[in-house]
Amino acid sequence: MRIFSISPSGVTESATLPTQAPDQGYVWIACARTEFETLREEVQATLQALAGAALVDLHISDLLNKQLPSRFDYTSMYDLLVFRRLSSGDGEPAPAPAPTGEPPLAPRRRGGPPVLRRIDTSPIGFAVFDQVLLTVHPPDCAARDAYATRLLAAASASAETRAANVDPRLGGARLPASPSDLMLRIVNQIVDGYLALRRDLSSQLDHWQAELLDPRTRFSNWSALLEARMALHQLDDICEDQRTAVLDWTEAVKGWPVPDNADARHEHELLMVRSRDVLEHIERVVRHVTRLEHNAETAVQMHFSAQGNRTNNIMRTLTALTAIFLPLNLITGFFGMNFETFPFIHSSNGLWWTLGAMVCIAATMGLLFWRKRYLARTGR
Numbered sequence: 001m002r003i004f005s006i007s008p009s010g011v012t013e014s015a016t017l018p019t020q021a022p023d024q025g026y027v028w029i030a031c032a033r034t035e036f037e038t039l040r041e042e043v044q045a046t047l048q049a050l051a052g053a054a055l056v057d058l059h060i061s062d063l064l065n066k067q068l069p070s071r072f073d074y075t076s077m078y079d080l081l082v083f084r085r086l087s088s089g090d091g092e093p094a095p096a097p098a099p100t101g102e103p104p105l106a107p108r109r110r111g112g113p114p115v116l117r118r119i120d121t122s123p124i125g126f127a128v129f130d131q132v133l134l135t136v137h138p139p140d141c142a143a144r145d146a147y148a149t150r151l152l153a154a155a156s157a158s159a160e161t162r163a164a165n166v167d168p169r170l171g172g173a174r175l176p177a178s179p180s181d182l183m184l185r186i187v188n189q190i191v192d193g194y195l196a197l198r199r200d201l202s203s204q205l206d207h208w209q210a211e212l213l214d215p216r217t218r219f220s221n222w223s224a225l226l227e228a229r230m231a232l233h234q235l236d237d238i239c240e241d242q243r244t245a246v247l248d249w250t251e252a253v254k255g256w257p258v259p260d261n262a263d264a265r266h267e268h269e270l271l272m273v274r275s276r277d278v279l280e281h282i283e284r285v286v287r288h289v290t291r292l293e294h295n296a297e298t299a300v301q302m303h304f305s306a307q308g309n310r311t312n313n314i315m316r317t318l319t320a321l322t323a324i325f326l327p328l329n330l331i332t333g334f335f336g337m338n339f340e341t342f343p344f345i346h347s348s349n350g351l352w353w354t355l356g357a358m359v360c361i362a363a364t365m366g367l368l369f370w371r372k373r374y375l376a377r378t379g380r
Contacts, residue, residue, distance in 0.1 A: 001031040001039070002148060006175060006182070011155035013148075017046045026131040026179050030144050036136045037064055043134070051129035053077035063125035063136040070123070070241040072248040079128040081183065081249055084121040084238055085143050085190045086197060121238055124190070126183045133179035135186070143193070147186050151175070177267050180253070184274045187246070191281045194239065198288045204228065205296055212303035219303065225296070232293045239286045246282060250275040320374040324365045328358050 005012045007025025018027055027050060029043065036043060044054040055063075059080050062068055073080045124143065125136040137144045154175055176182035205228065211219050253275055259265045335342070335354060343350075369375050 001029070001035050002144070003030075004028040004148070004151065006151070006155075008175070011151055011175065013152070017042060019046075019049055021050045021131050026133065026182075028133045028135070028179070028182060030135045030137060030148070032139045032141070033064060033066070033136055034139060047127075047129070047132060047134065051077065051132045053129070055127060055134075059127070063127070066122060066138075068123050070238070070245040072245040072252070074252055077129065079126075079180075079249070079252065081126040081128070081187075081245060082123050083126065083187050083190060083242060083245060084123050085138075085141075086121055086193045124186075126186075128179045128183055131179070133182050135183075143186065143190055147189055150189075178271070180271055181267075181274065184271070184278055188274070188278050188281065191242075191278060191285065194235075194285045195281065197235075198285060198292070201228075201232070201292055202288075205292055205299075209295070209299040212299050213306060225300070229293065229296055232289055232296065236286065236289045236293065239282055239289060243279065243282045243286060246275065246279045250279060316374055320369040324362050324369070327361050327365070331358055331361075 003014050003017060005014065005018070005022055005025060005027055007022060009024070017029070021027070029046070031039070031043070040060065048054045053075075055078075056075065059073065059075075062071075062073075062080065062082060068082050070084050071082050122138045124138070124141070125134075127134040127136075135144065176185055208219075208225055208228070211217055250272070253268075253272060256268065259268060331354065347353075366375070
């Protein structure tokens with residue numbers, strides 16, 4: 001569990017849960033799902049002391065659910081957002097629990113290139129209060145640690161700009177102004193991971209498309225291509241759930257009362273801008289995934305069309321060669337008849353006349369088929 005106190009003056013990290021709300025700023029409590037399940041009572045008591053309200057039982061179940069899709073819900077005291085992130089680099093889930101006395105079950109390995117294994121996802125839960133942000137992560141969450149490092153670096157840069165009497169906004173080191181702002185920044189970092197994944201998927205699919213359309217190679221990696229299409233469908237469903245959740249959050253923010261204070265009104269506008277920016281990033285991923293699905297389907301169709309075209313060319317060439325040799329077989333069969341009296345049979349020049357006639361017929365038909373492009377060599 002990591003606990004941060006964030007205020008305009010800086011960021012401090014502590015190892016224990018706070019007992020009272022800060023005079024300025026807010027508190028970010030980031031804990032793993034197992035820690036939240038174990039320390040549920042302590043976290044609930046902290047939320048009651050800091051925000052005046054605790055999580056309802058159904059929302060606790062949502063935060064502990066490892067298979068919950070992205071969704072948004074709210075109460076009068078807090079908002080709840082569940083957002084699915086990309087898993088760790090290898091994309092393998094944790095080993096399944098085994099009965100007592102038996103070794104743990106080995107995780108199911110997914111085939112295909114390593115980029116497909118990153119499609120595995122797990123949910124992150126955000127409970128947004130006025131002065132508290134509670135996040136429930138999977139164990140060893142890289143998104144939490146990466147943003148915590150960025151947050152501490154931003155706090156250090158902000159302190160340096162204040163020491164130099166420079167506006168933090170001009171220095172580029174602006175701390176999150178509220179729990180909602182912090183949540184959107186973490187969500188935006190998660191979506192950036194999807195944007196990086198789509199580039200890897202594009203490169204992999206471009207490689208497969210080149211193999212599918214190359215006439216000199218025989219494509220045999222159909223199982224990996226099928227898994228890629230299934231992974232794209234899964235990613236499309238995940239992004240659609242994310243888009244729906246963020247869209248519901250944006251609509252809820254629109255319904256908040258407009259503050260009378262100019263600074264608070266400005267922060268509300270920035271929150272709307274950041275919400276729309278996150279939504280636009282998710283929509284970009286959705287559009288790109290849809291385009292990748294279409295490109296993969298088109299590449300497969302073009303592959304089979306090219307295979308059919310090459311088969312037709314081969315059959316056309318074989319048919320033309322068969323048509324050339326058909327009259328020659330007729331002539332040899334005609335002169336192979338067992339008759340006593342037959343033209344040219346007993347002639348000393350009969351063989352040469354027959355052979356010359358066969359060559360002329362074959363050359364004439366070959367030239368005719370070549371002019372009609374039956375024997376033409378098609379470009380690759």
